[in-house]
Amino acid sequence: MxxxxxxxxxxxxxxxxxxxxxxxxxxxxxxxxxxxxxxxxxxxxxxxxxxxxxxxxxxxxxxxxxxxxxxxxxxxxxxxxxxxxxxxxxxxxxxAETDSSDADDSAPALATSTDTTAQAVAETAPKADNWVNYKVTSGDNLSTLFKRAGLSARDVFTVSAATKDSEALSRLYPGESLSFLIQNGELKKLKHLINPLKQVLLEQDGDSYSIDIVEQEPEIEHRFAQGTIQNSLFLDGEKAGLPSNTIMEMAALFGWDVDFALDIRKGDSFRVIYEEKRFEGKVIGVGDIVAAEFTNQGDTFTSLRYTDSKGNTSYYTPKGESMRKAFLRTPVDFARISSNFNLSRRHPVLNRIRAHKGVDYAASTGTPIKAAGDGKIIYRGVKGGYGNVIILQHGNNISTLYAHMSRFKKGLSVGSRIKQGQLIGYVGMSGMVTGPHLHYEFQVNGVHKNPVTVKLPHADPVPKTERASFQATSQALMAQLETYSKTQVASAE
Missing domain, CATH: 1.20.120 (Four Helix Bundle (Hemerythrin (Met), subunit A))
Incomplete structure (x- = not known):
């Protein structure tokens, strides 16, 4: 100055x-x-x-x-x-010598210093991976999803080559998701979320990709439901809070003893203990039935799950008899009987007396048809007024016939071995019919028997070596059914 x-x-x-x-x-x-x-x-x-x-x-x-x-x-x-x-x-x-006035005056400088430090830390901190997620929808395949993510056909080829010897990415279903980590135009990682418990991770490894399949176990909790039949097993099961899969499993368990198309009555009742699967606090699905009872026209049938010392699981009555019979009582689920077994029935098309040697189950076209028991296909094709027909030969000189199919299950031919409950075809209107239905016949030594009333042989009971263990399990499950039932009734009151 x-x-x-x-x-x-x-x-x-x-x-x-x-x-x-x-x-x-x-x-x-x-x-x-x-x-x-x-x-x-x-x-x-x-x-x-x-x-x-x-x-x-x-x-x-x-x-x-x-x-x-x-x-x-x-x-x-x-x-x-x-x-x-x-x-x-x-x-x-x-x-240490700074007083309050100094602190006030120096605050802007301190803030500037803090901001600079934070900026420096942010610049040096590792950046989070930027994943891009895509939901699999109907019609999607690997090529369409890769294209959506901005990747080339060469990327599809490289990933396909890396996964050709594994199940990874072999099938994509709607509802699954694919997540891509792309850096500088290169696919670094790929995640295929199959379900909440299973995912496949691919990571770039040179010119190829390494594969890691990650599977986790869910938490299993027991749930209980009971109800009375007012309309149908399915409707009243849903009303009681049963998942649809559990209702279908219950119908299959008691299907050897109860014809849910013919035998079920208003006032019948059920109670069920089943598994609920949870993961990270959320319900992700249901497991198997643990124990169940169904009362039909005053008769009570009980099914208890038991796993033997070898790890084999099956369902038995409280006495140790197998719930599984050698044959299903009905080859279609939740169908109604439109025509019973009658050797003196008047034919609806020909309008003359003609023996009806089986049972007709009315169902919509396309309803799945299951094999009544283990066996071998001895006929597959068109058979006169029966239309599309499959005939199975079982043990003990028993055979079953399935007629009027709309189509056969692909891959089946004469000589194919079939398991009980396996899909063999679909309900239709082929042959001489007035509406879609399954015509089902049951023969023993060449003689037609009424499929609804014929006595079905049981599968093997609990082995003698497992009897003591089974009895302990049986008593515990029966006690649980009673406890759950009383608790629910008390809470409802």
Whole structure:
């Protein structure tokens, strides 16, 4: 500041008379002295530190002395070192001597320092992987999903080559999801979420991909439901809170003893203990039935699950007899009988007496038809008024016939071995019929028997070596059924 004043005086001195020069000099001295006494903003910010003030005064004195020698130099050259010294002094000030006014004044600088540090940490912290997720919809395949993710046909080929010897990505179903991690146009990782418990992870490994199949076990909890038949097993089962899969399993368990198309009556009842699968606190599905009872027209049938010492699981009565019979009572689920076994029935198309050697189950076209028992296909094709027919040969000179199919299950031919409950075809209207239905016949030694009333042989009972273990399981499950039932009734009241 002193150099500025001196320069001004020199300029004025060259242009004004002596008297005026004296007046100007006096004013300049007064202004300069005043400016020296008024602290700058930076100096005010450090006023609370006595040691710093003394140091600053010493530096200012030195600067004033030097200003007289260097008055002809630009002001910027002299003020810059002073500002630098003040800033250095502020940096060296001990934090312990800072009072409340210092804290308030230094807050903006502290915030700036914190922001800078946070920015530096953010720049050095690893960035999270940026996954892109796609839901599999009807009609999707690997190519369409890769194209949607911006990948090429070459990427599809590379991934397919890496997974050709495994089940990974072999089939995609609607509802599943594929997640892509793409960096610089390259597929680094791929996740195929099959269900909440199973996923396939592919990770780039050179020119190919490594495969890791991750499977987790769900938590299993027991659930209980009971109800009374007012309409049908399916409707009343849903009303009682049973999942549809559990209703179907219950129908299959008791299907050897109860014809749900013919025998079921209003007032029949059921109670069931079944498994519920949970994962991370959410219900993800249902498991098997643990124990169940169905009362039909006053007769109670009980089915208990038992796993033997070899790990084989099956269902038995409380006495250890197998629930599974050698034959299903009905080859179609939830159908109604439109025509019973009758050797003197009048044919609806021919309008004359003609023996009806089987049972007709009315159902919509396309309803699945199951094999009544283990056996071998001895006929598959068109058979006169029967239309599309399959005939199975079973043990003990028993055979079954399935007629009027709309189509056969693909892959089946004469000689094919069939398991009980296996899909063999679909309900239709082929042959001489008035509506879609399954015509089902049951023969023993070549003689037609009524499929509804014929006594069906049982499968093997609990082995003698497992009897003690089974009895313990049986008693525990029967006690659980009673306890659950009483608890639910009490809570309802």
């Amino acid at each position: 002193g150099s500025i004043v001196l320069n001004i005086i020199k300029v004025i001195g060259n242009r004004l008379p002596a008297v005026h020069l004296v007046a100007v000099s006096v004013c300049a001295v007064i202004i300069g002295f005043t400016l020296m006494l008024v602290p700058s903003e930076e100096v005010s910010a450090t006023r609370g530190d006595p040691s710093l003030t003394r140091s600053s005064q010493q530096e200012t004195l030195k600067l004033d002395l030097n200003l007289e020698k260097d008055a002809a130099e630009p002001a910027l050259r002299n003020t810059a070192p002073a500002a630098a010294l003040l800033k250095n002094a502020a940096k060296e000030r001990p934090s």
